[in-house]
Amino acid sequence: MATTCQRYKRERHIAELAVQRAAILTEAVYYSQVKQTLTKDDKSPVTLADFGAQALVLAALATAFPDDKYIGEEDSAGLRTNPELSALVFDAVARTLKSNKQGASNINLGTMGSEQEMWDFIDLGNHDATAAGRVWTLDPIDGTKGFLRGGQYAIALALLVDGVVQVGVLGCPHLSSEGEEGIILSAVRGQGVVVKQMSADLNSILHPSEISMSRVPTAEASFCEGVEAGHSAHELQAKIANDLGISKATVRMDSQAKYASIAMGQGEIYLRLPTKMTYEEKIWDHAAGVVIIEEAGGIVVDMYCEPLDFTQGRTLKRNKGVVALPRGIFGDVMEVVTRNALEKYGKSAL
Numbered sequence: 001m002a003t004t005c006q007r008y009k010r011e012r013h014i015a016e017l018a019v020q021r022a023a024i025l026t027e028a029v030y031y032s033q034v035k036q037t038l039t040k041d042d043k044s045p046v047t048l049a050d051f052g053a054q055a056l057v058l059a060a061l062a063t064a065f066p067d068d069k070y071i072g073e074e075d076s077a078g079l080r081t082n083p084e085l086s087a088l089v090f091d092a093v094a095r096t097l098k099s100n101k102q103g104a105s106n107i108n109l110g111t112m113g114s115e116q117e118m119w120d121f122i123d124l125g126n127h128d129a130t131a132a133g134r135v136w137t138l139d140p141i142d143g144t145k146g147f148l149r150g151g152q153y154a155i156a157l158a159l160l161v162d163g164v165v166q167v168g169v170l171g172c173p174h175l176s177s178e179g180e181e182g183i184i185l186s187a188v189r190g191q192g193v194v195v196k197q198m199s200a201d202l203n204s205i206l207h208p209s210e211i212s213m214s215r216v217p218t219a220e221a222s223f224c225e226g227v228e229a230g231h232s233a234h235e236l237q238a239k240i241a242n243d244l245g246i247s248k249a250t251v252r253m254d255s256q257a258k259y260a261s262i263a264m265g266q267g268e269i270y271l272r273l274p275t276k277m278t279y280e281e282k283i284w285d286h287a288a289g290v291v292i293i294e295e296a297g298g299i300v301v302d303m304y305c306e307p308l309d310f311t312q313g314r315t316l317k318r319n320k321g322v323v324a325l326p327r328g329i330f331g332d333v334m335e336v337v338t339r340n341a342l343e344k345y346g347k348s349a350l
């Protein structure tokens with residue numbers, strides 16, 4: 001039986017290494033001229049790097065934890081019918097595997113020898129139940145629009161056990177801590193959260209430092225929100241900031257880099273109010289961020305102040321809107337958020 005401090009130690013380590021390896025691929029694509037992109041049924045983009053990162057992370061998890069289940073944002077359908085794109089993804093994966101030093105760790109992060117094998121790894125992420133057992137959830141590139149624009153993006157990986165997030169890892173190649181760009185945050189429930197520098201060498205994500213959220217009073221806080229006007233209600237968020245007497249400019253940032261940023265005290269309140277009440281937030285857009293915020297001393301709830309319910313499968317269908325913030329200003333801020341949410345949306349849609 002693992003002692004408390006060893007709980008999920010291996011899961012966290014392998015998740016960090018898998019995210020680090022995937023980031024080597026996504027960064028190579030980020031700086032290349034080739035960012036081949038498909039448009040999915042919901043009109044959102046998926047790039048060759050999203051597919052490649054999902055294949056690499058799920059290969060690592062399937063090798064280390066073959067009895068677990070996995071939920072990934074992407075599936076291989078768009079590759080199986082597009083040989084040209086599939087070949088590009090496989091080439092990026094093969095280059096990453098080749099360039100990647102396994103170093104002294106002896107940890108087998110899995111490999112793949114054919115496009116068919118790559119498609120099969122991607123499709124391991126098709127699971128859809130989360131209420132029982134161990135289920136990993138992966139967003140291979142969160143903030144794909146940001147990735148394409150040259151903004152922030154994150155590789156987000158979390159382990160749910162019986163519907164509760166126990167481990168979360170966020171790789172943020174373009175976020176900085178102490179002047180160094182490219183960081184990985186990781187948390188295990190009950191054991192705090194650390195930030196580490198990313199590196200091109202798989203084994204050198206060392207020197208973890210503890211982080212925690214900011215402690216400023218509400219009026220001195222600042223908001224962090226998404227860049228895309230279609231993903232959260234910017235106008236209502238501005239009204240809430242005004243109602244709270246907040247005068248600092250809102251920071252707009254793509255992806256779960258928002259959670260990472262406020263976890264490190266680089267901002268205070270992440271607000272994501274729906275633009276459409278029919279939209280169901282995806283678990284991979286929040287799971288890693290939630291445990292990272294909670295372990296940094298914060299709270300994450302929906303706009304009605306209810307905890308996020310990860311037992312409902314691939315989406316957070318019992319929640320609307322997401323708010324993450326430090327404990328110290330929770331009461332003040334949530335009173336204003338829930339009042340505005342009720343005025344604008346009522347409660348009937350749930």
Ligand SMILES: Nc1ncnc2c1ncn2[C@@H]1O[C@H](COP(=O)(O)OS(=O)(=O)O)[C@@H](OP(=O)(O)O)[C@H]1O
Pocket residue numbers: 044073139141142143144145146225226227228229230231232253254255256275276279282285
């Ligand atoms: N309508 C709507 N409402 C809310 N959220 C939506 C919506 N449509 C898409 N998505 C999801 O938004 C994810 C990106 O969120 P961001 O916080 O990065 O948004 S933003 O681009 O910075 O505005 C994005 O994640 P990725 O697809 O991984 O980029 C989507 O899952």
Ligand SMILES: [Mg+2]
Pocket residue numbers: 044045073144
């Ligand atoms: Mg997407």
Ligand SMILES: [Mg+2]
Pocket residue numbers: 139141142143284285
């Ligand atoms: Mg996402």
Ligand SMILES: [Mg+2]
Pocket residue numbers: 050073139140141142143144
């Ligand atoms: Mg994504």
